[in-house]
Amino acid sequence: MIRIVTLDEYDPLVLKALARSLYTAFGVGAEHSGVVTVPHGQQEPYDANKLLDSLPKVQAFADDKVLYLTTRKLAPRKLVSGEAPTYGLARYNSQRCVVSSAHMKGLAPDNVKVLARHAMQEVGHAFGLHHCLDPRCAMYPQWTPSYPAGDASFCTFCRDQSEQKIRQTKS
Ligand SMILES: [Zn+2]
Ligand SMILES: [Zn+2]
Secondary structure (H helix, E strand, C coil), X not given: CEEEEECCCCCHHHXXXXXXXXXXXXXXXXXXXXXXXXXXXXCCCECHHHHHHHCCCCCCCCCCEEEEEECCCEEEEEECCEEEEECEEECCCCCEEEEECCCXXXXXXXXXXXXXXXXXXXXXXXXXXXXXXXXXXXXXXCCCCCHHHCCCCCCHHHHHHHHHHHHHHHC
16 A cells, blocks of 8 residues: 655545545555654654654554655755755655645646656655656656656556565565
8 A cells, every 4th residue: 555644734625536546546545644744853854864864653464555745845865966956755666755736836626737747757766666768657767857747657578567566575
């Protein structure tokens, strides 16, 4: 199961629509499972790594994924060549990931495509999926200009990969 945990207030219908998209994408149940507060001492823009490490635990089974959602900005990552915007963070094959919707315009129950696409990528990473070269796929790198225009779907390869990974984690 994919557990959506919110750090800020969201329209419940947006969360429902997101859960539906994730269910369609991964073939595992998804639901809004709780609200948590960001630990003291962390300010916007959040350091995504610190956030992932310090967020309160929520009830989850070992094979669940926990997707934390925030309306606040995440601090850009510093690269040798400058800074790259951070829309979310997940570590490969781990339980938690975080997605920020701060940059998403017009988020509404009938418009969760961009949010779902970002969420699919981070949950995908948490299942062990890597970036993909197909621009239509949700695993395509998020910093590309065309990313937000894509659909909330995986290419055939990533879909197969995610099904395999999910089967493995269930064993
Ligand atoms: Zn990524
Ligand atoms: Zn793909």
